[in-house]
Amino acid sequence: MNSTPSEGTRAAGGAGVGLTVSTLIPMESALLVPLSLLLGAILGGGAVAIVIAAARRGQRAAQVATSTVPDGVGQVIDALESAALVLDASNTVIKTSPGAHALGLVWHRALVHARLIEVVDRVRRSGEAxxxxxxxxxxxxxxAxxxxxxxxxxxGTRFMLLIADDRTEAHRLEAVRRDFVANISHELKTPIGAVGLLAEALEHASDDPEQVRKFADRLQIESARLAAMTQEIIELSRLQASNALADxxxxDVExxxxxxxxxxxxxxxxAGIQLVAGGAKKVKVLGDEAMLVTAVHNLIANAIQYSTKPSRVGIGVIRTDDIVEIAVTDQGVGIPDDELDRVFERFFRVDQARSRATGGTGLGLSIVKHIVQNHGGDVRVWSQAGHGSTFTIRLPRPVEQSTEPAPKKKKVRA
Structure with missing residues (x-):
C-alpha cells in the first residue's frame, strides 16, 4: 500500500518533469522566430542601404559623364570669335566661349534669354538644326x-550647341545707309525745287529788270548750295573708301x-568774326594734307556760321609726346547737352533756320569725323549753350626715325 503512493508520487513527479521540458521547447522556438525576423530586417536594411548608396554613386558618375564636353569640342569653342556654348540635357551651360559672356548670353551657367531657351528646346524635340x-x-x-x-x-545625343553671331553693327550701318539715302533725297529736293521755281519766276519777270536781278541772285545762291552739297556727298563717299589714305x-600742321x-x-x-591762330610750331603728322585742310576748314566754317557778331574764333595747336591736337573755339550759340552726341551725324543741324540761311548742308562735321578717323585719330566736342563750343582734332604723331649713323664695325687683324 505504501509503495503504491510513493510510486504514484514518483510517477507524478516524473510526469511533472516531462511536462516542463516539453513545454520549454515550443517556447524557445517562439522566441527564435522574432529574433530571426529582427536579424533579417537588420541585415536586409543594410543590404538595401548598400544598394541605394551604389545607385547614388552611379547617378553621380552619370552626372559627371554627362557634364563632359565631347572630345575636341571644347578646343573648337575656345578658338571661335563668335559667341558659342554647349548645354546639357537640363539646359545647364557646361562650356562657353569668351564671346558668349561678352554678349551677356550666360548668367550663372544658364541662358539669360527665354527666346534662346525656346529655340534650344524646339531643336531638342525635333532633332534638326x-x-x-x-x-x-x-x-x-x-x-542695349x-x-x-x-x-x-x-x-550628340545629350548636348546642344548654340552659336551666335553679332550683327548689331551691320544692322546699324544698314539703317544709317537707308537714312542717308532718305536724307539726300530730302535735302536735294529743296535746292532743286528752288531752282525750278526761280527759273519760272525769271520767265514771268522778264520785263522787270530789277526782279530779274533779284531772282538771278537767288538762283545763284541755290545753285551754289546744290553744287556744294553734291561735292560734299562725293567727298564723304570717297572718305569711306578703304584706300582713302593710299599714300x-x-x-606740316601749321x-x-x-x-x-x-x-x-x-x-x-x-560776318564780323576775327580769326586768331596760335600754339605749337613745326609740328608734323602723317596723312593727306588736302584732307586735313578740309577738316580744319570745315571746323572753322562751322564756328563762323554759329558765332555771333562781333566775336572771334581761335585755332590752336597743342603737341604732346604722342598726340597732336588742333582745337577750334568759338564764342557762339553753343550746343545743347542732349544734341552733343548727334553733331557728327550726316545732315544734322543744331539750328535749322541758321544753317539754311547760311547755305549749310549738314555734312561738314560728318566729313571732319571721317577724315580724322582715316588718319587714326578722333574728334571731340565741348560746348555750353550760350557760351560757345570747342572742337578738337586729335592725331597721332609719327614715329621719329633715328638719324644717328650706325656704328662702324671694328676691323679684326688676322
Missing amino acids: VTEDLELTRGPLGD QLRLSVRVAPL PAEV SVVSAAIDKNRVAAEA
Missing part, C-alpha cells in the same frame, strides 16, 4: 539691344591751319 535672327538685350540687366544670328544644333606723307584760315577769311570778315 535651326538658324534664327533674334533681337535681344545685352545681359540680364542691360537695355543686340541683333544676333543664332544657330542651334544637336551635339600718306608727313604734313601749313594746314594757315590754308584753312585763308579759305575762311572772306566769310569771317563778312
Whole structure:
C-alpha cells in the first residue's frame, strides 16, 4: 500500500518533469522566430542601404559623364570669335566661349534669354538644326539691344550647341545707309525745287529788270548750295573708301591751319568774326594734307556760321609726346547737352533756320569725323549753350626715325 503512493508520487513527479521540458521547447522556438525576423530586417536594411548608396554613386558618375564636353569640342569653342556654348540635357551651360559672356548670353551657367531657351528646346524635340535672327538685350540687366544670328544644333545625343553671331553693327550701318539715302533725297529736293521755281519766276519777270536781278541772285545762291552739297556727298563717299589714305606723307600742321584760315577769311570778315591762330610750331603728322585742310576748314566754317557778331574764333595747336591736337573755339550759340552726341551725324543741324540761311548742308562735321578717323585719330566736342563750343582734332604723331649713323664695325687683324 505504501509503495503504491510513493510510486504514484514518483510517477507524478516524473510526469511533472516531462511536462516542463516539453513545454520549454515550443517556447524557445517562439522566441527564435522574432529574433530571426529582427536579424533579417537588420541585415536586409543594410543590404538595401548598400544598394541605394551604389545607385547614388552611379547617378553621380552619370552626372559627371554627362557634364563632359565631347572630345575636341571644347578646343573648337575656345578658338571661335563668335559667341558659342554647349548645354546639357537640363539646359545647364557646361562650356562657353569668351564671346558668349561678352554678349551677356550666360548668367550663372544658364541662358539669360527665354527666346534662346525656346529655340534650344524646339531643336531638342525635333532633332534638326535651326538658324534664327533674334533681337535681344545685352545681359540680364542691360537695355542695349543686340541683333544676333543664332544657330542651334544637336551635339550628340545629350548636348546642344548654340552659336551666335553679332550683327548689331551691320544692322546699324544698314539703317544709317537707308537714312542717308532718305536724307539726300530730302535735302536735294529743296535746292532743286528752288531752282525750278526761280527759273519760272525769271520767265514771268522778264520785263522787270530789277526782279530779274533779284531772282538771278537767288538762283545763284541755290545753285551754289546744290553744287556744294553734291561735292560734299562725293567727298564723304570717297572718305569711306578703304584706300582713302593710299599714300600718306608727313604734313606740316601749321601749313594746314594757315590754308584753312585763308579759305575762311572772306566769310569771317563778312560776318564780323576775327580769326586768331596760335600754339605749337613745326609740328608734323602723317596723312593727306588736302584732307586735313578740309577738316580744319570745315571746323572753322562751322564756328563762323554759329558765332555771333562781333566775336572771334581761335585755332590752336597743342603737341604732346604722342598726340597732336588742333582745337577750334568759338564764342557762339553753343550746343545743347542732349544734341552733343548727334553733331557728327550726316545732315544734322543744331539750328535749322541758321544753317539754311547760311547755305549749310549738314555734312561738314560728318566729313571732319571721317577724315580724322582715316588718319587714326578722333574728334571731340565741348560746348555750353550760350557760351560757345570747342572742337578738337586729335592725331597721332609719327614715329621719329633715328638719324644717328650706325656704328662702324671694328676691323679684326688676322
